[in-house]
Amino acid sequence: xxxxxxxxxxxxxxxxxxxxxxxxxxxxxxxxxxxxxxxxxxxxxxxxxxxxxxxxxxxxxxxxxxxxxxxxxxxxxxxxxxxxxxxxxxxxxxxxxxxxxxxxxxxxxxxxxxxxxxxxxxxxxxxxxxxxxxxxxxxxxxxxxxxxxxxxxxxxxxxxxxxxxxxxxxxxxxxxxxxxxxxxxxxxxxxx
Numbered sequence: 702x703x704x705x706x707x708x709x710x711x712x713x714x715x716x717x718x719x720x721x722x723x724x725x726x727x728x729x730x731x732x733x734x735x736x737x738x739x740x741x742x743x744x745x746x747x748x749x750x751x752x753x754x755x756x757x758x759x760x761x762x763x764x765x766x767x768x769x770x771x772x773x774x775x776x777x778x779x780x781x782x783x784x785x786x787x788x789x790x791x792x793x794x795x796x797x798x799x800x801x802x803x804x805x806x807x808x809x810x811x812x813x814x815x816x817x818x819x820x821x822x823x824x825x826x827x828x829x830x831x832x833x834x835x836x837x838x839x840x841x842x843x844x845x846x847x848x849x850x851x852x853x854x855x856x857x858x859x860x861x862x863x864x865x866x867x868x869x870x871x872x873x874x875x876x877x878x879x880x881x882x883x884x885x886x887x888x889x890x891x892x893x
Contacts, residue, residue: 703726703729707729707730707733710725710728710729710732711725711726711728711729712725714728714729753765753766753767754766755772757772757773757774757776757777758772758773759773759774759777759808759810759827760774760776760777760796760808760809760810760811761793761810761811761813762774762776762777762793762796762809762811763793776796776800776808776809777808777809781806782806782807782808783806783807783808784807784808784831784832784833785807785832785833785834785835786806786807786808786833786834786835786837787807787808787809787810787827787828787833787835787836787837788805788807788808788809788810788836788837788839789809789810789812789824789836789837789838789839789840789853790809790810790811790812790839790840790877791811791812791814791840791841791846791849791877792811792877792878793811794877794878795811795839795841795877795878796809796811797878798877798878798880798885799839799877799885799889801882801885802882802885802886802889804885804886804889804890805889807835807837810824810827812840812849814849817849817852821852821853821856824836824853824856824857825856825857825860828857828860828862829860833862834862834863835862835863835864835865836853836857836862836863836864836865837865837866837867837889837892838850838853838854838864838865838866838867839866839867839877839888839889840866840867841875841876841877842872842874842875843874843875843876850866865892866892867888867889867891867892868887868888868889868890868891868892
């Protein structure tokens with residue numbers, strides 16, 4: 702049985718995506734054995750994360766507040782990017798993976814699964830207010846990803862926008878963040 706302070710930390714770590722009880726316990730034991738300076742550095746980094754990192758008003762990507770002041774990340778405020786094409790993704794790490802390919806020059810929309818109805822409304826408003834001509838659904842080829850794609854497709858049926866999905870290359874049940882650059886490039890080029 703863990704001391705109460707360590708158990709509280711384990712309970713907090715379990716809330717992190719993909720962190721189970723055993724991993725959370727390993728984190729807690731690591732911190733118990735760490736030097737005070739290492740723990741202080743972690744606490745400072747977490748504090749800075751909440752004080753200096755904001756989410757883009759348009760796409761939901763995180764950015765440092767010192768970099769931009771207009772509420773937009775560097776991608777959304779870049780006039781050289783194709784403002785007519787928006788790639789809908791499930792996680793920010795998917796954005797980073799796609800960006801590494803250098804193949805996509807449009808904008809992004811990071812889907813917040815915790816607030817689907819509001820996300821649909823936001824996406825529809827952005828399509829109507831902007832000159833968006835194409836929405837690329839770059840969702841994980843999992844059951845959940847396919848269900849989300851279908852929900853978005855149904856919601857956008859009455860809106861004059863081209864709707865495409867990533868082409869072959871991504872395995873069913875796989876996740877974008879684990880795909881290599883060549884696979885992502887192939888999927889972007891083969892979207893339909």
